[in-house]
Amino acid sequence: MNRTLIVLMLCAGVLAGPAMGADPISLAGDKQCFICHDGKSDFMIGPPFRDVARRYKGVSNAKAMLVEVIQSGSEGRWAASKMPAASERVPVSKEEAEVLAEYVLSFK
Numbered sequence: 001m002n003r004t005l006i007v008l009m010l011c012a013g014v015l016a017g018p019a020m021g022a023d024p025i026s027l028a029g030d031k032q033c034f035i036c037h038d039g040k041s042d043f044m045i046g047p048p049f050r051d052v053a054r055r056y057k058g059v060s061n062a063k064a065m066l067v068e069v070i071q072s073g074s075e076g077r078w079a080a081s082k083m084p085a086a087s088e089r090v091p092v093s094k095e096e097a098e099v100l101a102e103y104v105l106s107f108k
Contacts, residue, residue: 022096024103031090033100036083039107047078053107066101067094 028034036046043051056062071092074083086092092100 022099024099027096027099028103031092031096031100036081043078043081046081046083048107049104050107051078053105056105062105063098063101066104067097070097070100 028037036044038044038048040048040050042048052066056066059065069077069083071086071094073085073089083089
């Protein structure tokens with residue numbers, strides 16, 4: 001593939017992954033996050049994003065920590081609930097997990 005064609009495809013979004021400029025709400029819906037989580041309401045199956053953001057507020061590596069949890073699951077950090085392992089969920093790339101982590105951390 002010649003260089004010009006690659007550049008044009010990247011600009012058109014053909015080669016860019018879904019996380020490139022992805023709307024975080026749509027991405028969270030596509031990755032089925034809202035089955036267990038909500039933005040601000042009470043605890044569903046998983047904690048509301050607002051509570052996650054509060055827990056990680058001021059933590060220097062919060063985004064990296066959340067990326068890891070989003071990609072691999074959690075070990076029951078929130079009471080008895082536990083985020084399923086990656087093999088049991090819709091796959092999330094590192095780039096998508098970074099978009100989702102930023103979204104979760106944006107809650108107040």
